[in-house]
Amino acid sequence: MSGLMNAVLQYGSAAAALVVVGLGIRLGRKWAPVDSQMDARPMLVGMSVAALVLLAVGGWLGLVWSPQDREMGDVYRIIYVHVPAMWMAMLTLVLNFACCVSYLLKANWKTDALAEASAEVGLLFGGFGLVLGAIWGRPTWGVYWDWDPRLTAMAIMLVTYTAYMALRRFVEDPDKRAVWSSVVGIISFANLPIVWFSVKWWRSLHQVQSTPKTVDPEMALSLRVNAWAFLILLTLFLLHRYRIALATREAEVALPDALPPDAPASRDGNSTEVA
Amino acid sequence: MRRSRPISLLKAVVVLLGKDLLIEWRTRARLNALIFFSLATLLLFSFAVGPDTKLLARNAGGYLWLALLFASVLALGESFRVEQENLTLDGLRMAPADARAIFLSKALGNTVLLVGLGALLIPVMIALYGVKVTLGAGPMLGILALGCMAVAAPGTVYSAIANNARARDVLLPLMLFPLIIPALLAAAKATTLVLQGDPMNQLGSWSGLLIGFNLIYWGLGFVLFPRVIED
Amino acid sequence: MEASPAAPPALALHDVSKRYGRYWALARLSYTLPQGRSLLLTGHNGSGKTTLLRLVATAHSPTHGQVEVQGRDTVKERDAVRREVALLSHASFLYEDLTAWQNLMVLARLLGLPSPEDASGELLTKVGLGRRSSSPVRQFSAGMRKRLAIARLLMKAPSLALLDEPFGELDPAGIQDMERIIGELKDSGVTVVLATHLIEQGLSLCEERLHLQEGRAVAA
Numbered sequence: 001m002s003g004l005m006n007a008v009l010q011y012g013s014a015a016a017a018l019v020v021v022g023l024g025i026r027l028g029r030k031w032a033p034v035d036s037q038m039d040a041r042p043m044l045v046g047m048s049v050a051a052l053v054l055l056a057v058g059g060w061l062g063l064v065w066s067p068q069d070r071e072m073g074d075v076y077r078i079i080y081v082h083v084p085a086m087w088m089a090m091l092t093l094v095l096n097f098a099c100c101v102s103y104l105l106k107a108n109w110k111t112d113a114l115a116e117a118s119a120e121v122g123l124l125f126g127g128f129g130l131v132l133g134a135i136w137g138r139p140t141w142g143v144y145w146d147w148d149p150r151l152t153a154m155a156i157m158l159v160t161y162t163a164y165m166a167l168r169r170f171v172e173d174p175d176k177r178a179v180w181s182s183v184v185g186i187i188s189f190a191n192l193p194i195v196w197f198s199v200k201w202w203r204s205l206h207q208v209q210s211t212p213k214t215v216d217p218e219m220a221l222s223l224r225v226n227a228w229a230f231l232i233l234l235t236l237f238l239l240h241r242y243r244i245a246l247a248t249r250e251a252e253v254a255l256p257d258a259l260p261p262d263a264p265a266s267r268d269g270n271s272t273e274v275a
Numbered sequence: 276m277r278r279s280r281p282i283s284l285l286k287a288v289v290v291l292l293g294k295d296l297l298i299e300w301r302t303r304a305r306l307n308a309l310i311f312f313s314l315a316t317l318l319l320f321s322f323a324v325g326p327d328t329k330l331l332a333r334n335a336g337g338y339l340w341l342a343l344l345f346a347s348v349l350a351l352g353e354s355f356r357v358e359q360e361n362l363t364l365d366g367l368r369m370a371p372a373d374a375r376a377i378f379l380s381k382a383l384g385n386t387v388l389l390v391g392l393g394a395l396l397i398p399v400m401i402a403l404y405g406v407k408v409t410l411g412a413g414p415m416l417g418i419l420a421l422g423c424m425a426v427a428a429p430g431t432v433y434s435a436i437a438n439n440a441r442a443r444d445v446l447l448p449l450m451l452f453p454l455i456i457p458a459l460l461a462a463a464k465a466t467t468l469v470l471q472g473d474p475m476n477q478l479g480s481w482s483g484l485l486i487g488f489n490l491i492y493w494g495l496g497f498v499l500f501p502r503v504i505e506d
Numbered sequence: 507m508e509a510s511p512a513a514p515p516a517l518a519l520h521d522v523s524k525r526y527g528r529y530w531a532l533a534r535l536s537y538t539l540p541q542g543r544s545l546l547l548t549g550h551n552g553s554g555k556t557t558l559l560r561l562v563a564t565a566h567s568p569t570h571g572q573v574e575v576q577g578r579d580t581v582k583e584r585d586a587v588r589r590e591v592a593l594l595s596h597a598s599f600l601y602e603d604l605t606a607w608q609n610l611m612v613l614a615r616l617l618g619l620p621s622p623e624d625a626s627g628e629l630l631t632k633v634g635l636g637r638r639s640s641s642p643v644r645q646f647s648a649g650m651r652k653r654l655a656i657a658r659l660l661m662k663a664p665s666l667a668l669l670d671e672p673f674g675e676l677d678p679a680g681i682q683d684m685e686r687i688i689g690e691l692k693d694s695g696v697t698v699v700l701a702t703h704l705i706e707q708g709l710s711l712c713e714e715r716l717h718l719q720e721g722r723a724v725a726a
Contacts, residue, residue: 104502159453166449170440173527175569176506180436183499184450187429190491191454198457198484202464252528279589279617279663290615294601294608301603301642357601365565366599366658370616371588505584506566 009061009225013054017228020047024235028114032243034250047236054229061222078136080222084230085129086154092122092234093161093189100185103178109253112178113245114238115185116168119161121237125230126158149200156195160188174252284376291372291380298357299388305353306388313346313392317399328405335404336466340422340459343393347423348448350388351430354381355438364504374501382424382431382496389423409472418469421485422462428492429454435503461485513541514577516666516697517562522571524557524721531557532721534571539699539714544692546708547701549718555701556595558718559668562699563593575666592664594672598655600643606630606654607639613661629657634683648675656687666697673704685711 023043031040062080069076099115102108133151134144145151164184171177282290299306320338324330331338358364367377397415401407408415430451437447465481517539524532532554539545547555560566561573564580564587573580575587600609607626614622630639633653643651652675659667672688673681688711692698702708709715717724 104499156453156456163446163450163453167436167440167446170442170446172441175525176439179502180440183432183503184436186499187432187454187492187495190495191457194457194484194488194491198460201480201484202460253525279619281585282616282618286618287616290612294604294612297608298601298603357603360602361600362595362597363599363601365597366613367616369563369565369588369591369593369599370613370662371585372616 006221009057010221013057013225013228016050016054017231020050020232021235023047024239027239028242032239032246034247044236047232051229051232051236054225054232058222058226058229061225066219066222072140075136075139078132080226081230082129082132082136083223084227085125085132087227088230088234089122089126089129089154089157091231092118092125092238093157093192096122096161096185097189100182100189103182104186107175107178109174109178109249110246112174112182113249114242115178115181116245117238117241119164119168119185121234121241123158123161123165124237125234126154126161130154130158147203149196149203152203153192153196153199156199157192160191164188174249284373284379287373287376288379288383291367291376292383295354295357295380295384296387299384309346309349310392310395312349313342313396314399316342316345317396317403321403331404332406333467333471335400335406336470337463338404339393339396339400339466340463342396343389343423344426344452344455344459346392347385347389347426347430348451350392351385351427351434351451352437352444352447354385354431355435359438368504374504375497377504378431378496378500381435382427382493385427385431386420386424389427390420393419393423406470408470410469410478414469414478415466418462418465418482418485421482421489422458422465425458425462425485425488425492426451426455428489428496432496432500432503435500458485458488461488514574515539516541516543516576517545517699518572518574518577519558520572520574522558522561522568522573524554524561524566525569526557530721532561532568535718535721535723536571537716537723539697541697542695543714544698544700544712546705546712546715547699547718548703548705548708548715549701552720553718554721555718556670557721559593559595559670559699559701562666563591563595563668564588565593589662590664591666591668592659592662593668593670594655594659595668595670596674598643598651599658600651600654602644603642605640605642606635606646606657609643609654610657610661613658617662619661625661629660632660633657633687649677649680652676652680653683656684660687660691664696666699667691669698669700669702671702672700673702673707681707 024047027038027040027043030036031038058080062077066077066080068074096115096118099111099118103111103115130151133148133154137146137148137151138144141148164181167184168177168181171180317338320334320341321331324334355364358367364377368374394416397408397419430447433447433450433454437443437450440446461481461484465478465485468478468481515538517537519535519537522532522535523530535554535558547558549555557566561568562575562580564584567581575590578587578590580587601612604612607630610626610629611622614625619625627636627639630636633656635650635653635657638646638650643654646654652672656672659669667688669688672684676684685707688698688700692711698712700708700712
């Protein structure tokens with residue numbers, strides 16, 4: 001493949017992904033609220049097409065174009081989906097943490113809805129990445145689960161955020177749910193580095209078993225294109241999940257028939273201060 | 276007319292801790308049940324693992340901490356359940372008692388409870404698994420205290436949350452266990468080193484991890500807990 | 507305490523709404539209680555009386571609007587308000603496993619009273635529990651709990667006393683005692699907000715009346 005082609009793929013995929021993220025943020029503000037009149041269909045279709053095209057290109061790059069790995073042959077190719085999935089999971093957890101902090105500083109249903117969306121989508125990507133990691137572990141180490149520090153830390157993280165989601169399901173009062181889950185979200189996020197270091201330590205004292213994460217420069221392009229494709233996918237998932245979360249919150253906090261006729265207009269989440 | 280005046284955080288912690296320990300003492304039947312529960316857990320490990328005494332001795336530290344962890348879920352769950360009857364937590368908040376003092380007193384109370392429990396379990400563990408405390412009682416108690424504090428701080432925050440949720444008995448361990456894996460890891464490792472000797476000088480780093488864990492979670496709990504209980 | 511014209515109202519509600527989950531317990535309630543007057547809250551079960559009292563007592567924050575006690579916002583100046591108000595509610599705030607004496611001592615110490623022992627003993631005698639001071643609350647009857655709860659309220663020496671169904675679960679003698687205690691509170695300058703089904707008793711004790719229906723104020 002020519003250097004020009006290489007550059008087109010590299011910058012084109014990045015540009016496409018960033019445009020989609022920008023659009024996603026715009027739609028999140030304009031289209032996601034329940035009372036929105038916006039017709040987002042063309043943009044959503046465009047974003048979905050971009051995701052599919054980039055995923056196809058990324059798949060081709062990863063499965064066909066990239067060279068075999070000297071030691072692991074074709075098995076390594078799973079990293080083209082495994083690694084991006086894990087990156088996206090991390091990204092959503094950072095987003096979740098930001099939402100949790102922001103909600104405690106200033107209560108807003110939108111932040112709460114985004115926190116819910118990011119945790120759930122993050123769990124999806126993290127779970128996907130974890131299963132792929134285990135599948136990769138089988139031919140590489142001979143077992144599905146080798147207590148590799150990265151995968152172990154990721155598994156602990158997934159359980160932590162499953163608990164976060166469980167808490168959200170088990171608290172009915174939306175105000176309390178938002179505050180409590182923010183507290184739990186912050187604590188869970190603070191735990192990530194501690195888990196990572198302790199697990200690494202714990203393993204390194206037993207046996208040195210590091211995952212071959214050094215990526216050849218030739219493989220970098222495939223990985224990047226796939227990562228950008230995943231970012232588009234993530235944006236779409238987040239957007240839709242956020243819209244659902246907003247609608248759910250709307251129904252919970254201001255069900256019209258639960259209010260007497262001239263009751264306060266509480267649809268504006270900004271005015272709901274939780275002291 | 277009697278005039279009340281604000282009391283310091285420390286004094287509030289002392290009053291509240293005294294109150295909690297007094298209630299604990301007056302309901303000591305429950306405390307006894309907790310002790311026997313953790314002893315039974317310790318005993319069960321021997322049956323689950325089989326009669327391989329060498330294996331049991333090697334894993335003794337881990338078993339001790341698992342038994343403490345299971346008991347801690349019961350103890351932590353109870354620490355806000357006693358405040359639920361007659362809404363006494365509301366009574367404390369409106370007294371007013373500083374919410375941070377409530378956190379510190381509950382977390383300290385749970386620490387005291389768990390350390391006491393651990394102090395009872397350690398001799399039993401020594402006898403049951405045939406281990407000896409190579410590094411002596413001082414390091415053993417130090418690790419016990421650090422580990423119990425590490426469970427108590429996040430446990431207190433989560434107990435206050437889970438107490439008001441549905442399925443609270445499942446929710447508390449579900450939230451707490453993944454969170455305290457690093458603490459469990461460090462405490463079990465450090466305990467094993469205290470029991471079997473520390474030829475490679477690893478005890479320092481594991482206790483360091485425990486101290487760091489404690490600093491982070493006592494700090495976070497202190498800052499975040501008021502938001503949990505105030506409405 | 508004489509009501510001076512410059513003094514802020516004892517209690518002011520500004521467009522107060524409170525939502526529990528999906529349910530609006532109070533909707534756009536505005537009301538001002540001048541200094542030196544006492545308020546009778548009436549309304550059916552579920553009309554929002556208890557919610558209103560809990561908001562004023564700072565157990566909850568309003569979802570919308572502001573509540574002011576003696577000119578102080580219950581959210582922004584919560585600790586200051588908490589020193590002004592005391593709530594007698596259905597929930598007694600009593601530790602069942604502690605004795606009557608111990609319950610009062612915990613509160614006295616939290617309040618930083620100069621002599622917690624004296625304060626506790628004095629109040630136990632006042633509410634007629636002097637001889638049961640070392641019994642655990644678990645052994646108390648409902649009426650005795652009410653008496654201990656009122657002792658708890660008196661210990662706070664509030665300037666605004668919130669009484670939610672104070673006559674409930676009391677025998678005739680207890681009702682008389684309660685009326686006497688409320689009268690004494692008023693005589694000492696305490697503003698009383700009283701929620702009760704016993705409108706006769708309530709009207710004889712309070713000058714103002716607020717009738718709630720489905721979380722809103724209506725003419726009685």
